[in-house]
Amino acid sequence: MEASDASEESPPIGWFVPVAVTLAAWAVFSYASPHTPVTTDATRDQLLVRDCLELGACHTAGAPTSVSGVRQGAGWIDLLALLRLVGLDVAGERRAVLLLNGLAVGTMFLLAGRLKRSLAWPAALLATWAIVTIGTARLLINTSLDVLPEIVGTGSLLLFAAERRRGLLLGAAFAIGTAVNFHVGASSLVPALLIVAAQASWTALLLSAVTLTGATLLTAWDAWEMNLDQLQQRHLLPVALGGLVLCIVAGRVLRRLPKFGVAHVVAIIAAPFLLGFLWLVAAEHHGVVASYFHPVLGPACLTLAFGLDSVLRRVPTIGERTPRVLTVTLAALIFVASGRSRAEIAMRPEWTYDDARVIARQLMDHGVTYSDATTRLQAPRCHDLIPAVGVYLDARKPFTPSPMSFSVPPGAPGALESRTSTLRFSPMVACRLPVGSGAPTCAPATPPNAGEQEPPGRFLFSTRGDLATHALSTPPPFIARYQLDVALTSDPVTLSVVDDSPPGCGWKITGLEGLHTNATFPTTRLSLAGPEGDSGHLYLERPFGTPGCGAPAVDSLFLPCLVEGD
């Protein structure tokens, strides 16, 4: 795979072809992912953006990663904030991110075509197929966009191997630094950059290292302070630094190679990524998800296109028709994949951010605030819906306790129903009880009343954006507990906790004080009846970090779904 036949085939293609490819890919992504489903990660990111734009506190570290103690950079949150500031809502952010994904595909087309003309369409189509298939285009989380800086970074490295222009190396360094700022997984591209830069010259190495560091730390210095601290705690910092030195030495040794080309760079990009991935699976017992391969998506598509092209050319019945056959086959593959993606989204009973916005508007008409919504909204899969509705509600509006609760019928976000509530959420107490040693930590969870100054230590749902800042944060294993007040109305009522966790791992009602019930605790369903106005305390608990509960659950510092019914 070398830059060999750029000039031997058809006449040059103008800039409008990759632009057209970009727009076509954008159309495919928009078709494959017609709306943005609500996910915990996407909502968390939106709330981090809200912290910055509405509460004036911008983060210099992004979301926690699936590796304990390691944080993402702030690049993704900053991008969402910028898009919000130019007037885009969540749907607009998705359209913009899909366009940038399309730009990544257009770049793949151009890059592959430059290295080997016949690979342009297959590589671009493979990239489109990969982005649709691994769901990168579907979710509005950091990996959604990271393919663009990663493709610019790896593409610039590959083209540098062919052209030896220093500008490309600096572009690669900046793009890789930006990619790392978006998603820490892109760190696997750093060794490749150092090897290629060291192979070029000491000056190139120095400039690349400075550019990379600047781009990585520009908006996320706290994240990297925390991540380096984690490396130190795991005694991996010397290993990481030694590895980087080794990369520089390797680069200097590779200078002696008579021909250092594109194929070498592909290998240099792939090797650290695969080593890192193996470490993640073996040492951290991390799951394998296709989307984690995003750092090497560009070189992988290029290599696969090259391999398919080479193999098919040897098939006598295909031979010279290989580019056409590959293009048609891959286009058909994309057609099937995008149709399947669209059908899957339609079949899944997920809330979307459009639903959340419709519900939020109705709640605002009832005067329901962000804090109110955390306790007043009852709906299927409300643990996803309530924080997503919170994205659209004013975080700063004072709390005015409502006697009503609101329920959303399945599939009808526009038909909010209200009823007099049995539950009184003020005052409320939130506790985290360590399992084993350690004292429990508790905080009043009452949202602020109008005009009241907020005392320190109060649990605030409006601070949910940054979970780590909360005083209740407790290392697992622990029990999360909420104490709610219950005041009976004239009608008997049944309270149900909705939780699809494995048995013994989800939220349960663990106690009732001051009211009579025939229920045996713990339970997920409780019937209450008695004289109107009688009141008591209800306790809800859930274990976190308990063995045998599958993937470690994240304490989102939010109430479970509690539904009132007859």
Added chain:
Amino acid sequence: MSRLSWLLLLLLPCAVAAEPRLALTRESEPAFTELMHQAQQGAFGPDVDNLNATILKDRVQIELKERGGGVRTLWLWPTTMEEKQTLGMFRVEPASRAAPTDGDQLRRLLTQIFRSDPFLVENDGMDGRRVNPMGGPPPGSSGPALAVAGPRSRRATVLLATVQFSLLILALAALWRAALRQRRE
């Protein structure tokens, strides 16, 4: 390439300027009325018997009326996130004939009267809803803004992020240019 660079450099301040404008609303009128009552009751000393507050969207002109007919002027401006920690919700600037002690007294009264930041953004891009972008609680308390406070202001975030994405687009443009140029060679 150079034209593109210039274009991006021009876009950079535009992006910074795209930050929503802060403005006062009618909701803050009762608080300023209370401030007038305090001035009439001698909060600014025996020589001041009245106060005028002229709300000019993003700032407020305060006139302290002296018994002898003189006027002392002060200006109230919104504070940045960093200033909020030390100055509170308003930056008080003594102007015509006003002494620093007038500014200190005014700041004290404002802290007592205003429960939350009265400056709102005109439009945050989300259905035209009005929100308070920097609305921390009064100094000394520990409300949501302080509880989640990061070390970076919104303006700094906008500036740094714009730099980052502009340079990424430049890197992308350099890659496209190199690939396209080679095709023509």
